[in-house]
Amino acid sequence: MPKSTGLNGPSTEIQLGFVEHEATPRELMRLSIQLHLSGLSLSDTVSVLEGFGVERERSTIHNWVQKANLQPTAGKQPDHIALDETMIQLTDQRYWLYAAVDPETNEFLHVRLYSTRTTALTEIFLHELREKHAVEDAVFLVDSAPWLKATLHHLGLRFRYEKYGNRNAVERLFQEIKRRISQFGNCFRNADPETAETWLQSYAYCWNQLI
Incomplete structure (x- = not known):
């Protein structure tokens, strides 16, 4: 075992x-x-x-x-937030996992699964993040994705382009998620998006308990 x-x-x-x-x-x-x-x-x-x-x-x-129906705990006040998205395969369909991570603690702050990646969906994600955590004074660390930077600018949130450094926190967690999905593919084989999203949010909750 x-x-x-x-x-x-x-x-x-x-x-x-x-x-x-x-x-x-x-x-x-x-x-x-x-x-x-x-x-x-x-x-x-x-x-x-x-x-x-x-x-x-x-x-x-x-x-x-x-x-x-586990969720990452609300009420955090991070100084920096690593924001990114990655592709998740469900059977023959692609979905996009959005995640916000506190790079100082390696904790997930918010996780959602969408059918695509757009400025409108990014805005929904960030509105939910703001409802859960005190992020108004945080600096968001992003890559070159235009929908991330455009939405942060539109919402008046501070951000900084960072290819490496603290933004690597979210990349490392994405790698761990994909390793788990690959290892236990039965969680995602023929799963509908809602089921997969619940599993991913539950995983994020448990990850936060372990670090």
């Missing part, structure tokens, strides 16, 4: 308000969600549950992750 990354964040932070009639103890449900998001495949997570005498299907654990 692959070794899982150590879990620093308490699993009790995962709220299970969606649970109504579930025979699995909530502590094991929380543990299963964190183990899968922190590195274990669904099959290996099933094996962990079996060690506790609980037999569940892989689809059950996948559904727990979806229904928990």
